[in-house]
Amino acid sequence: MNDRYLCALRREPVDCTPIWIMRQAGRYLPEYRATRARAGSFLALAKTPELACEVTLQPLDRFALDAAILFSDILTVPDAMGLGLYFAEGEGPKFERPLRDAASIEKLAVPDMETELGYVMDAVRLIRRELHGRVPLIGFSGSPWTLACYMIEGGGSDGFARVRALAYENPTLLHRLLATTTAAVIAYLKAQAAAGAQALQVFDTWGGLLSPRLYREFSLRYLQQIAEAVAGLEPPLILFGKGTGQFAAELAATGCAAVGLDWTTDLASARAACGDRVALQGNLDPTVLAASPEVIEREAKGVLDSFGVGSGHIFNLGHGITPDINPEHVAVLVDAVHRFSRRSGDG
Numbered sequence: 001m002n003d004r005y006l007c008a009l010r011r012e013p014v015d016c017t018p019i020w021i022m023r024q025a026g027r028y029l030p031e032y033r034a035t036r037a038r039a040g041s042f043l044a045l046a047k048t049p050e051l052a053c054e055v056t057l058q059p060l061d062r063f064a065l066d067a068a069i070l071f072s073d074i075l076t077v078p079d080a081m082g083l084g085l086y087f088a089e090g091e092g093p094k095f096e097r098p099l100r101d102a103a104s105i106e107k108l109a110v111p112d113m114e115t116e117l118g119y120v121m122d123a124v125r126l127i128r129r130e131l132h133g134r135v136p137l138i139g140f141s142g143s144p145w146t147l148a149c150y151m152i153e154g155g156g157s158d159g160f161a162r163v164r165a166l167a168y169e170n171p172t173l174l175h176r177l178l179a180t181t182t183a184a185v186i187a188y189l190k191a192q193a194a195a196g197a198q199a200l201q202v203f204d205t206w207g208g209l210l211s212p213r214l215y216r217e218f219s220l221r222y223l224q225q226i227a228e229a230v231a232g233l234e235p236p237l238i239l240f241g242k243g244t245g246q247f248a249a250e251l252a253a254t255g256c257a258a259v260g261l262d263w264t265t266d267l268a269s270a271r272a273a274c275g276d277r278v279a280l281q282g283n284l285d286p287t288v289l290a291a292s293p294e295v296i297e298r299e300a301k302g303v304l305d306s307f308g309v310g311s312g313h314i315f316n317l318g319h320g321i322t323p324d325i326n327p328e329h330v331a332v333l334v335d336a337v338h339r340f341s342r343r344s345g346d347g
């Protein structure tokens, strides 16, 4: 019913700028914390389609958001490849079996989507059913580079020094890992599309850690392969990167529908660099949501103004919402974006 988000991705006219929020289902919502407590853990929540569906819908019941995003995690793919994902309390994601030698990289295989990742596809099908067409559903994957960061390091890290050292010392081995991971990502996105995902977003959270030469070699090249592989599918592709705004035009040239930007890039410059080849998604600094409602409204207007007039803007934060945010501030933001961007009836 509300297809503002899909229209904006196609750069078609919309009545007002659509908005969704990265990590919109998450710990800042008391109802999320309650469901997570019932599930026992984040992973149990993500692996139980009924509960994943429940938390996906929670932010939509509170706020006038224009899209739903599948509740899952980017690390489900390496988990299904046998690395053993777990969450140590207060420490973020970890792998029991990180990739520490050539042999473990060489024996990696693409997992079967309907068995090893069947719980994700079941969640997509269930969410589509429960949404009743209210808003479109976004499916997602991590980028091959960002997944490789966690697979080599074995968990989160300040600078992912291990995988960056591998890029210099044994590029052939890293390319081998990225090739297998890219095949898995493509199969994962295609399976989500077949299960009912209406848009597909790839998160390249750690692309900005690389020098420009290495970014093009180890991240952009594989994003290009993904864009080509999903080009024939119905759902549009959004390529989000953190710290990769300087590559916006190159990302646009992959053939994706939209480029997602963090708050360190000016939307006007990105738009000038990309021309009208793609829509742009972003890019409010997530810390703004901790400020007063007046500041939130002012900064939301600033982001809308920086994109300027015309279609092809999807409002979002420049990265995920943090657990400390007051949900009422999200309501202020969603309302401000719709109100300030409302086009007059005559277009």
Ligand code: CP3
Pocket (backbone or CB within 6 Å): 021, 022, 023, 024, 025, 026, 027, 036, 042, 069, 070, 071, 072, 073, 074, 075, 092, 093, 140, 156, 203, 205, 320
């Ligand atoms: O956006 C959404 O609402 C959909 C759900 C979603 C989650 N993770 C749920 C989640 C999405 C799209 C992701 C993607 C993801 N996961 C990324 C890429 C986007 C980004 O934020 O950069 C990355 C790098 C991960 C890996 C990951 N998963 C980390 C680093 C963490 C811990 C960070 C934290 O916030 O504690 C997770 C766990 C995770 N994934 C949580 C949620 C809601 C918090 C888990 C909890 O409930 O304790």
